[in-house]
Amino acid sequence: MKTLVAMTVLSLLIVGCGTSEKADDLQDAELQKAQDALDDHTSIKLQDYALATAQLNRLADQARQTLALMDELESEILRWRDEIEPLLTDERGRRLASQDDLVGGFDAYYKARPRKRKEDVTAARVRVAAIAANVSKLLDDPTPRISEAALTGFSSEISTDRDDVEEALSGFQNSRQGIEGMLQRNRSQPPASVPLKDAIASRMARLAEDRARRIAQAEAEAYEKTTDRLVEIAREKEEELRRAEEAKFIAEQEAEKRRLAQEALEINAADPNIISRFAVFTQAGKTAICGLVLSGGSSTPQGTLCMKEFDGPSRPVSYTKLIEIGALETTQNFAWVTSHKLQSPYWGVRNDRPTWTYPQTDEDWSQLEEDFELFKLLAPIWAQNGTLAP
Numbered sequence: 001m002k003t004l005v006a007m008t009v010l011s012l013l014i015v016g017c018g019t020s021e022k023a024d025d026l027q028d029a030e031l032q033k034a035q036d037a038l039d040d041h042t043s044i045k046l047q048d049y050a051l052a053t054a055q056l057n058r059l060a061d062q063a064r065q066t067l068a069l070m071d072e073l074e075s076e077i078l079r080w081r082d083e084i085e086p087l088l089t090d091e092r093g094r095r096l097a098s099q100d101d102l103v104g105g106f107d108a109y110y111k112a113r114p115r116k117r118k119e120d121v122t123a124a125r126v127r128v129a130a131i132a133a134n135v136s137k138l139l140d141d142p143t144p145r146i147s148e149a150a151l152t153g154f155s156s157e158i159s160t161d162r163d164d165v166e167e168a169l170s171g172f173q174n175s176r177q178g179i180e181g182m183l184q185r186n187r188s189q190p191p192a193s194v195p196l197k198d199a200i201a202s203r204m205a206r207l208a209e210d211r212a213r214r215i216a217q218a219e220a221e222a223y224e225k226t227t228d229r230l231v232e233i234a235r236e237k238e239e240e241l242r243r244a245e246e247a248k249f250i251a252e253q254e255a256e257k258r259r260l261a262q263e264a265l266e267i268n269a270a271d272p273n274i275i276s277r278f279a280v281f282t283q284a285g286k287t288a289i290c291g292l293v294l295s296g297g298s299s300t301p302q303g304t305l306c307m308k309e310f311d312g313p314s315r316p317v318s319y320t321k322l323i324e325i326g327a328l329e330t331t332q333n334f335a336w337v338t339s340h341k342l343q344s345p346y347w348g349v350r351n352d353r354p355t356w357t358y359p360q361t362d363e364d365w366s367q368l369e370e371d372f373e374l375f376k377l378l379a380p381i382w383a384q385n386g387t388l389a390p
Contacts, residue, residue, distance in 0.1 A: 066128050087106070095192075105178075110175065121165070282387050318388070325337075331365070334375075340355045
């Protein structure tokens, strides 16, 4: 960019050598524009350098703080090695080994410590120091330049190491301070006969044994519950089978009853005496019932029983017609139809089948009720076998 501006100025000077005053004025204006552009470019560059310097300084501060935390962590790791680890075997540790709760407390703090080693800190220090060195070298340049990607990458690496170091430092300090507090509170405690590490091992073995016993007990209880449930399920299944067998037996009994009843009906339906008993319907004739219109009470029946003659061979009364006219709906209707009591004489049609006497007494009605119920059972069979017309 600087080269381009200089060439522009030189060209303007050469052109100006052979021009008039007017050309000189134009040349001065062009020179001023070029100078202004150069000043603007320089100002932007200076701003970029200032921003890069500020960003690099922040990165350098971040690196210095992280390296300082690493120094603290290394010191904390050494304190743990020199002050806490000896408790496993020395006299101070025996004071904690004298009580099971103190043993458990120490073991909890000991296991909660970070697993960070001094070698791990050294490796992280090398990474951060390398970044710090690169940043320092860039800051030595009066016109520093660093890409946004590089700046973000360096900052991310340092932040990751710093977070890791802070977590480990806090973990070591919390565990160490917790153990030191236990020592301070129990400094007058009589020492145990065994070192702290043996007390921890014994406690762990006892806890493992207790845990195994609880697991075995839980398994035994679960097995017992499972066994009880299996027994209960077996009983429920047995009861279910018993009820199913009982239901099956009852169903078979009912079916047998229905079979026997049907068989008895079929026997009665084939009995000539019973067929003859209902000759009012079963005897072949040339007349048919065509309608039944009734009114009034049983003591004073009024109405019409329609009868008609038909061509062809004689035949029994139609079962379907009896249903159609309502003859099988009530005992009263049945009584009127069987006695033909309301037959109209005006049509000149006389029944050619025998009739029953219309009931006069309670005993007559009782007998008719019995006949009525029997006929309703036998009529469907007779309609099928031809004893009655369909």
